[in-house]
Amino acid sequence: MLNLRLYMLQRITALLMAPLVFGHLAVMIYAIQGGLSAEEILGRTQGSLAWFLFYGTFVVAVAVHGAIGLRTVVHEWGGLKGTALELFMWAVGLGLFATGARAVWAVTFA
Incomplete structure (x- = not known):
């Protein structure tokens, strides 16, 4: 049952990430073609709740999606099982989230 839940959670995060990736790419293309400097970009993102929510959601989805994916790879290729496998997944997920x-905090509120 746990594997089914993780499978579904990974698929849900993929569905969430897809439009966020396209949005991020669109913003990057706009910034590059517009010739915006890092200072100008930060001027637009600092203090913005919208950008915080956009990229914060992106980070949560990536952390969950990536941790579940690496859990599967480590189990199938590395043979890790049980508690060690779960601890690995949580460590990766929390590490991705923290990074x-x-x-996100530095770009929006720091």
Whole structure:
């Protein structure tokens, strides 16, 4: 039952990430073609709740999706099982979340 839940959660996060990826790419293309500097980009994102929510959602989805995916790879290729496998998944997920959350905070509110 756990594997089915993780499978479904990974698919749900993929559905969530798809429009966020396209949105992120669109913003990057706009910024590059517009010739915006890093200072100008930060001027537009600092203090913005909308950008915080957009990229914060992205980070949560990526952390969950990536941790579940790596859990599967480590189990199938590395033979890790049981508690060690679950601890690995949680460590990866929390590490991805912490790294991404720090970046989102720096771009939107720091």
